Amino acid sequence: MSLLYPTLTDATRETLFPKFPNDVKQWSPDDVKYFLESRMSGSDYNQTDIDKIRAKNLTGRAFLRLNEMKLMFKPGPFELEFSPAEGIMELVEELKEKLEK
Numbered sequence: 001m002s003l004l005y006p007t008l009t010d011a012t013r014e015t016l017f018p019k020f021p022n023d024v025k026q027w028s029p030d031d032v033k034y035f036l037e038s039r040m041s042g043s044d045y046n047q048t049d050i051d052k053i054r055a056k057n058l059t060g061r062a063f064l065r066l067n068e069m070k071l072m073f074k075p076g077p078f079e080l081e082f083s084p085a086e087g088i089m090e091l092v093e094e095l096k097e098k099l100e101k
Helices: 010-016 029-038 047-055 060-064 068-072 082-100
Strands: none
Touching (some): 029 082, 047 082
16 A cells, blocks of 8 residues: 555545536536535636535536526525636536536
8 A cells, every 4th residue: 555645445535535416407506516525626716605505405407596686686596706606617518518518
């Protein structure tokens, strides 16, 4: 066993890389949160933006119906800035494309 690359137990792997249901429409609010967190590195959104989305109990089905205006509208449920909203919408569009295939 290497000290640089320790072997992950199944429990640790599940904690670090949670499995998402194959059907995005079946995602729970926590699945949406974990998905956004898993894609946050190098993105335009941050944990505060994710927390705003999680606070509204957004399911996978609702996540797929998001658009920039819903994310940015003030006053509104999320009130994100333009750049984070665009970054999240890129992910929504990627998921929609996968569903269409």
